[in-house]
Amino acid sequence: MGIEVVVEGLTKSFGSQTVWQDVTLTLPPGEVSVMLGPSGTGKTVFLKSVIGLLKPERGRVMVNGVDMVNSPERDVYEARKLFGLMFQDGALFGSMSLFDNIAFPLREHTKKKESEIRRVVMERMDMVGLLGAEGKLPGEISGGMRKRAGLARALVLDPQIILCDEPDSGLDPVRTAYISQLLIDLNAQLDATMLIVTHNIDIASTVPDNMGMLFRRRLVAFGPREVLLTSQEPVVAQFLGGHRAGPIGMSEEKDEATMALEERHGVTGSSSVPRAIEPQLEPTPGLPVRRAVLRRRERVLGLLDTLPPAARHAIESSFDRTGHVVAGQAAPAGRAGGGPS
């Protein structure tokens, strides 16, 4: 089972410029969470702070009893073995072949024999569809392949917590759909806590159990996916709707004048119509049932009274549906291909 990640009052600034402040959230064990936000709101900085690469000025990130911000370097290094981080462009070692790249964590941290290493690496490369490319150098393959190789390397030590930095950037819609399915399948197989940072609406609406959004140097919201998907908060609604009307501008914030001008030009969102919530992806048939789903059900039922009515309604109707699927033990055939509709 995955490990809970508790973030408390985290504040990070570069010089006098605050990236975000007082971010408090809990990644529930084994569940998939997505952090949304317009470009440049510090999503990647947040990811790197969780894993202790960047040191926020205030707050703490508790993982398995270790504070990734303030604990001694030794403990932080030890705790990092629980993590797998997929970098935006893969961050592969340029001087090593893909095989050696993916085998690196095994060779550093385990005493496995070379034949054993070969078996694990090949298994992971098969998982991300890279079989046959193991002898290539990172400079000789496409960006999408580098990304998948980065994911394979992050998975090789069976991490308890998986962090993905924009798994979709630079990928075409079909590959993005495959990545979405891959992430859900991984969660079913490993039962690891996952945090995905993205601004891809397809991933955001079909993959996660929980969603959060960063904007204007703070955490706008974090909670079960239905809360954000039904939210009427202008920022969230604009972002998920992907239109120009709303507080998000070309440079992060919009001023009054631009807003008024857009209103006169008739730029409006479709916020009057409530968005339909897409059902969450199911693991590919044949894989184990996601254990996180049941745990989440317990957790969200406890929260239900604190949520806004629209979200409560959406959660109740989704529970009816998933309850049916689990009872019937057969995922709908239409979802097997894995593409978000």
Add this chain to the structure above:
Amino acid sequence: MTAPPLDPPLDPAPAPQPAAPPVRRPVPGLGALRETGRLFSLAVTTVGAMFRRPFQVRELIEQFWFIASVTILPAALVSIPFGAVIALQVGSLTQQLGAQSFTGGASVLAIIQQASPLIVALLIAGAGGSAICADLGSRKIREELDAMEVMGVSPVQRLVVPRVLAAMFVAVLLNGLVSVVGTLGGYFFNVIMQHGTPGAYLASFSALAQLPDLYISELKALIFGFIAGIVAAYRGLNPRGGPKGVGDAVNQSVVITFLLLFFVNMVLTGIYLQIVPAKGS
């Protein structure tokens, strides 16, 4: 916003932000002091990591071979004319003073104690250090070092320690080579060109030189190799900005190493002359 930044950003100048009325002017010299402190802390961390397992034997051998292969030939080629220049200069000076018979001892001591460690250090810093710095710097900007840290592997232990150790060992061995080649060059020029007597050259050498001269020479080479490795690693781990930042870092690492080398050399020479009595006194 008021908390002191633990890890200052790339640009230490206060960013123009209208919502920050108390403009804190940075104390002059603070930046240099901070850099020095970090350099020392990297040095201490590296020394500590040298004794921590697992030790990267393979990386050490690869780096050792690399540094040796780029420095051996230039070192030999530089040391011949250098030995000759010292021999000629000292030879003509002693001729004027009428102390010709001491040419050998004086020029050999100058080569072994001063010229040899410095030549070695300059070559290690210029040929090996710049490559180390560029290598680490480009790994840093491509996030390879971050990826390594995320996988729970310390870049200091995995990459910096083998490189620094390789620089130190190569420096010590190269120092032997340069001393021999330089001395032979000096001998050749003194005896052949200036018509000195071979016997006097050797006799004055054994009259003035003693074993501690060789020890201090090797000790200097060891320390200079350490400095060259640490400075290169430090600048490589902290490049400012993108690819151009790596270029700047390489440049700075060589310049900083040279400045440090000459200063440390002065201190070491001063201490040596104080604590080791000259031969015969």
